[in-house]
Amino acid sequence: MRAAAEELERVRQLVAVGAAPVKQLKQAEERLEEAKESQILEKLLYSEIKVEDLTEAQAKEMVAVAGHFEQREQQRLDDAAKMVEIGLRSKNSLEPLAEGLARAQHTLGVAKSRAALVEELVGIVKAELEAEAHPQPEMIQEPNGPRPIFERYVGSMVFGPQDLKKMMLAFEKKFAKPMPISARGETAVHRALGFDHRGRVDVALKPDQEEGVWLRHYLESAKIPYFAFRKWIPGQATAPHIHIGPPSTRLIAD
Ligand SMILES: [Zn+2]
Structure with a gap:
Protein backbone atom coordinates (compact mmCIF):
# COMPACT_ATOMS: atom_id res chain seq x y z
CA MET A 1 0.00 0.00 0.00
CA ALA A 127 -33.49 -12.57 20.77
CA GLU A 128 -31.64 -13.00 24.06
CA LEU A 129 -31.56 -9.25 24.68
CA GLU A 130 -35.31 -9.10 24.09
CA ALA A 131 -35.93 -11.94 26.51
CA GLU A 132 -33.89 -10.11 29.10
CA ALA A 133 -35.92 -6.94 28.56
CA HIS A 134 -39.27 -8.81 28.67
CA PRO A 135 -38.84 -11.71 31.11
CA GLN A 136 -42.57 -12.59 30.83
CA PRO A 137 -42.72 -14.39 27.49
CA GLU A 138 -45.73 -13.70 25.27
CA MET A 139 -47.46 -16.55 23.51
CA ILE A 140 -47.15 -17.09 19.79
CA GLN A 141 -49.00 -19.39 17.44
CA GLU A 142 -46.88 -22.32 16.34
CA PRO A 143 -47.90 -25.26 14.10
CA ASN A 144 -48.14 -27.38 17.27
CA GLY A 145 -50.32 -24.85 19.11
CA PRO A 146 -49.69 -21.73 21.19
CA ARG A 147 -46.19 -21.65 22.64
CA PRO A 148 -44.24 -19.05 24.63
CA ILE A 149 -41.73 -17.02 22.63
CA PHE A 150 -39.04 -18.44 24.85
CA GLU A 151 -38.86 -21.10 27.51
CA ARG A 152 -36.42 -21.50 30.32
CA TYR A 153 -35.33 -24.75 31.84
CA VAL A 154 -33.55 -24.23 35.15
CA GLY A 155 -31.21 -27.18 35.48
CA SER A 156 -29.13 -27.85 38.56
CA MET A 157 -25.92 -28.84 36.77
CA VAL A 158 -23.09 -26.64 35.65
CA PHE A 159 -22.45 -26.81 31.92
CA GLY A 160 -18.79 -27.33 31.10
CA PRO A 161 -16.59 -27.97 28.05
CA GLN A 162 -16.70 -31.72 28.65
CA ASP A 163 -20.52 -31.67 28.59
CA LEU A 164 -20.43 -29.81 25.29
CA LYS A 165 -18.07 -32.35 23.74
CA LYS A 166 -20.25 -35.27 24.89
CA MET A 167 -23.39 -33.57 23.63
CA MET A 168 -21.89 -32.81 20.21
CA LEU A 169 -20.83 -36.42 19.80
CA ALA A 170 -24.27 -37.68 20.81
CA PHE A 171 -25.90 -35.30 18.34
CA GLU A 172 -23.65 -36.41 15.49
CA LYS A 173 -24.31 -40.04 16.28
CA LYS A 174 -28.06 -39.44 16.26
CA PHE A 175 -28.39 -37.17 13.22
CA ALA A 176 -25.22 -37.98 11.21
CA LYS A 177 -24.27 -34.28 10.95
CA PRO A 178 -22.49 -31.80 13.19
CA MET A 179 -24.51 -29.84 15.72
CA PRO A 180 -25.03 -26.33 14.26
CA ILE A 181 -23.25 -24.23 16.86
CA SER A 182 -23.56 -20.49 16.25
CA ALA A 183 -21.64 -19.22 19.24
CA ARG A 184 -19.33 -20.98 21.62
CA GLY A 185 -18.75 -18.65 24.54
CA GLU A 186 -18.14 -14.96 24.02
CA THR A 187 -18.03 -13.57 20.47
CA ALA A 188 -17.26 -10.18 18.97
CA VAL A 189 -21.00 -9.70 18.31
CA HIS A 190 -21.84 -10.33 21.98
CA ARG A 191 -19.11 -7.96 23.10
CA ALA A 192 -20.30 -5.27 20.71
CA LEU A 193 -23.84 -5.57 22.13
CA GLY A 194 -22.58 -5.54 25.72
CA PHE A 195 -23.37 -9.17 26.54
CA ASP A 196 -21.33 -11.60 28.60
CA HIS A 197 -21.75 -14.96 26.89
CA ARG A 198 -18.76 -16.74 28.40
CA GLY A 199 -19.43 -20.36 29.23
CA ARG A 200 -22.66 -20.34 27.19
CA VAL A 201 -23.31 -21.96 23.84
CA ASP A 202 -25.91 -21.12 21.18
CA VAL A 203 -27.19 -23.81 18.87
CA ALA A 204 -29.02 -22.79 15.69
CA LEU A 205 -31.95 -25.19 16.07
CA LYS A 206 -35.65 -24.40 16.26
CA PRO A 207 -36.91 -25.67 19.63
CA ASP A 208 -39.79 -27.63 18.03
CA GLN A 209 -37.95 -29.21 15.12
CA GLU A 210 -36.86 -32.81 15.61
CA GLU A 211 -33.23 -31.98 16.41
CA GLY A 212 -34.28 -29.18 18.74
CA VAL A 213 -36.68 -31.45 20.65
CA TRP A 214 -33.95 -34.06 20.93
CA LEU A 215 -31.47 -31.49 22.28
CA ARG A 216 -33.93 -30.20 24.87
CA HIS A 217 -34.61 -33.72 26.12
CA TYR A 218 -30.90 -34.38 26.25
CA LEU A 219 -30.29 -31.23 28.30
CA GLU A 220 -33.19 -31.91 30.65
CA SER A 221 -32.08 -35.47 31.36
CA ALA A 222 -28.59 -34.13 32.12
CA LYS A 223 -30.15 -31.28 34.21
CA ILE A 224 -28.25 -28.70 32.17
CA PRO A 225 -29.95 -25.26 32.11
CA TYR A 226 -31.08 -23.84 28.79
CA PHE A 227 -33.29 -21.28 27.06
CA ALA A 228 -35.27 -22.20 23.97
CA PHE A 229 -36.04 -19.25 21.68
CA ARG A 230 -38.85 -19.59 19.15
CA LYS A 231 -39.44 -16.17 17.74
CA TRP A 232 -38.73 -15.66 14.10
CA ILE A 233 -40.25 -12.66 12.41
CA PRO A 234 -39.09 -12.41 8.80
CA GLY A 235 -37.30 -9.15 8.22
CA GLN A 236 -36.48 -8.80 11.89
CA ALA A 237 -33.26 -10.04 13.26
CA THR A 238 -34.36 -12.31 16.08
CA ALA A 239 -33.45 -15.88 15.34
CA PRO A 240 -34.76 -19.11 16.86
CA HIS A 241 -32.11 -21.08 18.74
CA ILE A 242 -31.29 -22.95 21.92
CA HIS A 243 -29.04 -21.19 24.41
CA ILE A 244 -27.25 -23.62 26.72
CA GLY A 245 -26.01 -22.55 30.13
CA PRO A 246 -27.14 -19.85 32.55
CA PRO A 247 -28.66 -16.65 31.14
CA SER A 248 -26.17 -14.15 29.75
CA THR A 249 -25.37 -11.14 31.85
CA ARG A 250 -24.55 -7.59 30.92
CA LEU A 251 -20.90 -6.80 30.45
CA ILE A 252 -19.91 -4.23 33.02
CA ALA A 253 -18.24 -1.24 31.44
CA ASP A 254 -14.76 -0.51 32.77
ZN1 LIG B 1 -26.86 -17.53 23.91
Whole structure:
Protein backbone atom coordinates (compact mmCIF):
# COMPACT_ATOMS: atom_id res chain seq x y z
CA MET A 1 0.00 0.00 0.00
CA ARG A 2 2.95 2.34 0.67
CA ALA A 3 4.03 1.93 -2.93
CA ALA A 4 0.55 2.94 -4.14
CA ALA A 5 0.52 5.94 -1.80
CA GLU A 6 3.96 7.07 -2.96
CA GLU A 7 2.99 6.61 -6.59
CA LEU A 8 -0.10 8.76 -6.02
CA GLU A 9 2.03 11.51 -4.50
CA ARG A 10 4.49 11.34 -7.42
CA VAL A 11 1.70 11.53 -10.01
CA ARG A 12 0.03 14.35 -8.11
CA GLN A 13 3.19 16.44 -8.34
CA LEU A 14 3.57 15.67 -12.06
CA VAL A 15 -0.04 16.62 -12.73
CA ALA A 16 0.40 19.83 -10.71
CA VAL A 17 3.20 21.02 -13.02
CA GLY A 18 1.41 19.80 -16.12
CA ALA A 19 3.85 16.95 -16.76
CA ALA A 20 1.20 14.23 -16.61
CA PRO A 21 -2.46 14.07 -17.67
CA VAL A 22 -5.16 14.34 -14.97
CA LYS A 23 -6.37 10.89 -16.00
CA GLN A 24 -3.22 9.41 -14.49
CA LEU A 25 -4.03 10.99 -11.15
CA LYS A 26 -7.40 9.29 -11.13
CA GLN A 27 -5.81 5.94 -11.95
CA ALA A 28 -3.26 6.34 -9.15
CA GLU A 29 -6.06 7.20 -6.72
CA GLU A 30 -7.93 4.08 -7.77
CA ARG A 31 -4.84 1.94 -7.26
CA LEU A 32 -4.40 3.32 -3.75
CA GLU A 33 -8.07 2.62 -2.97
CA GLU A 34 -7.65 -0.93 -4.25
CA ALA A 35 -4.52 -1.44 -2.16
CA LYS A 36 -6.38 -0.21 0.93
CA GLU A 37 -9.29 -2.56 0.27
CA SER A 38 -6.89 -5.45 -0.31
CA GLN A 39 -5.61 -4.90 3.19
CA ILE A 40 -9.14 -4.95 4.61
CA LEU A 41 -9.91 -8.26 2.87
CA GLU A 42 -6.57 -9.65 3.98
CA LYS A 43 -7.47 -8.85 7.57
CA LEU A 44 -11.15 -9.82 7.61
CA LEU A 45 -11.35 -12.69 5.13
CA TYR A 46 -8.02 -14.33 4.36
CA SER A 47 -6.38 -14.21 7.76
CA GLU A 48 -7.23 -16.78 10.38
CA ILE A 49 -9.91 -14.57 11.92
CA LYS A 50 -12.86 -16.68 13.05
CA VAL A 51 -16.50 -15.84 12.46
CA GLU A 52 -16.85 -15.41 16.25
CA ASP A 53 -14.29 -12.63 16.12
CA LEU A 54 -16.13 -10.58 13.50
CA THR A 55 -18.47 -7.77 14.43
CA GLU A 56 -21.55 -6.94 12.37
CA ALA A 57 -19.86 -3.78 11.05
CA GLN A 58 -16.77 -5.72 9.99
CA ALA A 59 -18.91 -8.34 8.22
CA LYS A 60 -20.69 -5.58 6.27
CA GLU A 61 -17.40 -3.92 5.38
CA MET A 62 -15.98 -7.25 4.21
CA VAL A 63 -18.91 -7.84 1.81
CA ALA A 64 -18.81 -4.25 0.52
CA VAL A 65 -15.10 -4.42 -0.18
CA ALA A 66 -15.34 -7.84 -1.86
CA GLY A 67 -18.16 -6.35 -3.96
CA HIS A 68 -15.89 -3.50 -5.09
CA PHE A 69 -13.26 -6.02 -6.20
CA GLU A 70 -15.84 -7.87 -8.20
CA GLN A 71 -17.08 -4.64 -9.84
CA ARG A 72 -13.53 -3.60 -10.71
CA GLU A 73 -12.73 -6.96 -12.30
CA GLN A 74 -15.99 -6.83 -14.26
CA GLN A 75 -15.14 -3.33 -15.47
CA ARG A 76 -11.66 -4.42 -16.57
CA LEU A 77 -13.08 -7.32 -18.51
CA ASP A 78 -15.79 -5.16 -20.12
CA ASP A 79 -13.25 -2.50 -21.15
CA ALA A 80 -10.91 -5.11 -22.60
CA ALA A 81 -13.77 -6.80 -24.46
CA LYS A 82 -14.56 -3.47 -26.13
CA MET A 83 -10.96 -3.23 -27.30
CA VAL A 84 -11.17 -6.75 -28.70
CA GLU A 85 -14.25 -5.69 -30.65
CA ILE A 86 -12.44 -2.86 -32.36
CA GLY A 87 -9.36 -5.00 -32.97
CA LEU A 88 -7.03 -3.37 -30.44
CA ARG A 89 -6.58 -6.53 -28.37
CA SER A 90 -6.45 -10.22 -29.04
CA LYS A 91 -9.29 -12.37 -27.80
CA ASN A 92 -6.84 -14.57 -25.89
CA SER A 93 -5.77 -11.65 -23.76
CA LEU A 94 -9.21 -11.66 -22.13
CA GLU A 95 -8.56 -14.99 -20.43
CA PRO A 96 -6.58 -13.76 -17.41
CA LEU A 97 -9.17 -11.01 -16.91
CA ALA A 98 -11.99 -13.55 -16.96
CA GLU A 99 -10.07 -15.60 -14.40
CA GLY A 100 -9.61 -12.52 -12.26
CA LEU A 101 -13.35 -11.90 -12.37
CA ALA A 102 -14.08 -15.53 -11.44
CA ARG A 103 -11.73 -15.25 -8.44
CA ALA A 104 -13.37 -12.01 -7.31
CA GLN A 105 -16.82 -13.60 -7.62
CA HIS A 106 -15.69 -16.56 -5.55
CA THR A 107 -14.25 -14.25 -2.88
CA LEU A 108 -17.51 -12.29 -2.78
CA GLY A 109 -19.41 -15.56 -2.27
CA VAL A 110 -17.17 -16.56 0.63
CA ALA A 111 -17.48 -13.10 2.18
CA LYS A 112 -21.29 -13.23 1.88
CA SER A 113 -21.57 -16.65 3.48
CA ARG A 114 -19.34 -15.60 6.39
CA ALA A 115 -21.37 -12.42 6.80
CA ALA A 116 -24.60 -14.48 6.83
CA LEU A 117 -23.25 -16.42 9.82
CA VAL A 118 -22.50 -13.18 11.63
CA GLU A 119 -26.01 -11.89 10.77
CA GLU A 120 -27.53 -15.06 12.19
CA LEU A 121 -25.55 -14.56 15.37
CA VAL A 122 -26.75 -10.96 15.61
CA GLY A 123 -30.33 -12.30 15.44
CA ILE A 124 -29.58 -14.81 18.17
CA VAL A 125 -28.10 -12.17 20.46
CA LYS A 126 -31.04 -9.82 19.81
CA ALA A 127 -33.49 -12.57 20.77
CA GLU A 128 -31.64 -13.00 24.06
CA LEU A 129 -31.56 -9.25 24.68
CA GLU A 130 -35.31 -9.10 24.09
CA ALA A 131 -35.93 -11.94 26.51
CA GLU A 132 -33.89 -10.11 29.10
CA ALA A 133 -35.92 -6.94 28.56
CA HIS A 134 -39.27 -8.81 28.67
CA PRO A 135 -38.84 -11.71 31.11
CA GLN A 136 -42.57 -12.59 30.83
CA PRO A 137 -42.72 -14.39 27.49
CA GLU A 138 -45.73 -13.70 25.27
CA MET A 139 -47.46 -16.55 23.51
CA ILE A 140 -47.15 -17.09 19.79
CA GLN A 141 -49.00 -19.39 17.44
CA GLU A 142 -46.88 -22.32 16.34
CA PRO A 143 -47.90 -25.26 14.10
CA ASN A 144 -48.14 -27.38 17.27
CA GLY A 145 -50.32 -24.85 19.11
CA PRO A 146 -49.69 -21.73 21.19
CA ARG A 147 -46.19 -21.65 22.64
CA PRO A 148 -44.24 -19.05 24.63
CA ILE A 149 -41.73 -17.02 22.63
CA PHE A 150 -39.04 -18.44 24.85
CA GLU A 151 -38.86 -21.10 27.51
CA ARG A 152 -36.42 -21.50 30.32
CA TYR A 153 -35.33 -24.75 31.84
CA VAL A 154 -33.55 -24.23 35.15
CA GLY A 155 -31.21 -27.18 35.48
CA SER A 156 -29.13 -27.85 38.56
CA MET A 157 -25.92 -28.84 36.77
CA VAL A 158 -23.09 -26.64 35.65
CA PHE A 159 -22.45 -26.81 31.92
CA GLY A 160 -18.79 -27.33 31.10
CA PRO A 161 -16.59 -27.97 28.05
CA GLN A 162 -16.70 -31.72 28.65
CA ASP A 163 -20.52 -31.67 28.59
CA LEU A 164 -20.43 -29.81 25.29
CA LYS A 165 -18.07 -32.35 23.74
CA LYS A 166 -20.25 -35.27 24.89
CA MET A 167 -23.39 -33.57 23.63
CA MET A 168 -21.89 -32.81 20.21
CA LEU A 169 -20.83 -36.42 19.80
CA ALA A 170 -24.27 -37.68 20.81
CA PHE A 171 -25.90 -35.30 18.34
CA GLU A 172 -23.65 -36.41 15.49
CA LYS A 173 -24.31 -40.04 16.28
CA LYS A 174 -28.06 -39.44 16.26
CA PHE A 175 -28.39 -37.17 13.22
CA ALA A 176 -25.22 -37.98 11.21
CA LYS A 177 -24.27 -34.28 10.95
CA PRO A 178 -22.49 -31.80 13.19
CA MET A 179 -24.51 -29.84 15.72
CA PRO A 180 -25.03 -26.33 14.26
CA ILE A 181 -23.25 -24.23 16.86
CA SER A 182 -23.56 -20.49 16.25
CA ALA A 183 -21.64 -19.22 19.24
CA ARG A 184 -19.33 -20.98 21.62
CA GLY A 185 -18.75 -18.65 24.54
CA GLU A 186 -18.14 -14.96 24.02
CA THR A 187 -18.03 -13.57 20.47
CA ALA A 188 -17.26 -10.18 18.97
CA VAL A 189 -21.00 -9.70 18.31
CA HIS A 190 -21.84 -10.33 21.98
CA ARG A 191 -19.11 -7.96 23.10
CA ALA A 192 -20.30 -5.27 20.71
CA LEU A 193 -23.84 -5.57 22.13
CA GLY A 194 -22.58 -5.54 25.72
CA PHE A 195 -23.37 -9.17 26.54
CA ASP A 196 -21.33 -11.60 28.60
CA HIS A 197 -21.75 -14.96 26.89
CA ARG A 198 -18.76 -16.74 28.40
CA GLY A 199 -19.43 -20.36 29.23
CA ARG A 200 -22.66 -20.34 27.19
CA VAL A 201 -23.31 -21.96 23.84
CA ASP A 202 -25.91 -21.12 21.18
CA VAL A 203 -27.19 -23.81 18.87
CA ALA A 204 -29.02 -22.79 15.69
CA LEU A 205 -31.95 -25.19 16.07
CA LYS A 206 -35.65 -24.40 16.26
CA PRO A 207 -36.91 -25.67 19.63
CA ASP A 208 -39.79 -27.63 18.03
CA GLN A 209 -37.95 -29.21 15.12
CA GLU A 210 -36.86 -32.81 15.61
CA GLU A 211 -33.23 -31.98 16.41
CA GLY A 212 -34.28 -29.18 18.74
CA VAL A 213 -36.68 -31.45 20.65
CA TRP A 214 -33.95 -34.06 20.93
CA LEU A 215 -31.47 -31.49 22.28
CA ARG A 216 -33.93 -30.20 24.87
CA HIS A 217 -34.61 -33.72 26.12
CA TYR A 218 -30.90 -34.38 26.25
CA LEU A 219 -30.29 -31.23 28.30
CA GLU A 220 -33.19 -31.91 30.65
CA SER A 221 -32.08 -35.47 31.36
CA ALA A 222 -28.59 -34.13 32.12
CA LYS A 223 -30.15 -31.28 34.21
CA ILE A 224 -28.25 -28.70 32.17
CA PRO A 225 -29.95 -25.26 32.11
CA TYR A 226 -31.08 -23.84 28.79
CA PHE A 227 -33.29 -21.28 27.06
CA ALA A 228 -35.27 -22.20 23.97
CA PHE A 229 -36.04 -19.25 21.68
CA ARG A 230 -38.85 -19.59 19.15
CA LYS A 231 -39.44 -16.17 17.74
CA TRP A 232 -38.73 -15.66 14.10
CA ILE A 233 -40.25 -12.66 12.41
CA PRO A 234 -39.09 -12.41 8.80
CA GLY A 235 -37.30 -9.15 8.22
CA GLN A 236 -36.48 -8.80 11.89
CA ALA A 237 -33.26 -10.04 13.26
CA THR A 238 -34.36 -12.31 16.08
CA ALA A 239 -33.45 -15.88 15.34
CA PRO A 240 -34.76 -19.11 16.86
CA HIS A 241 -32.11 -21.08 18.74
CA ILE A 242 -31.29 -22.95 21.92
CA HIS A 243 -29.04 -21.19 24.41
CA ILE A 244 -27.25 -23.62 26.72
CA GLY A 245 -26.01 -22.55 30.13
CA PRO A 246 -27.14 -19.85 32.55
CA PRO A 247 -28.66 -16.65 31.14
CA SER A 248 -26.17 -14.15 29.75
CA THR A 249 -25.37 -11.14 31.85
CA ARG A 250 -24.55 -7.59 30.92
CA LEU A 251 -20.90 -6.80 30.45
CA ILE A 252 -19.91 -4.23 33.02
CA ALA A 253 -18.24 -1.24 31.44
CA ASP A 254 -14.76 -0.51 32.77
ZN1 LIG B 1 -26.86 -17.53 23.91
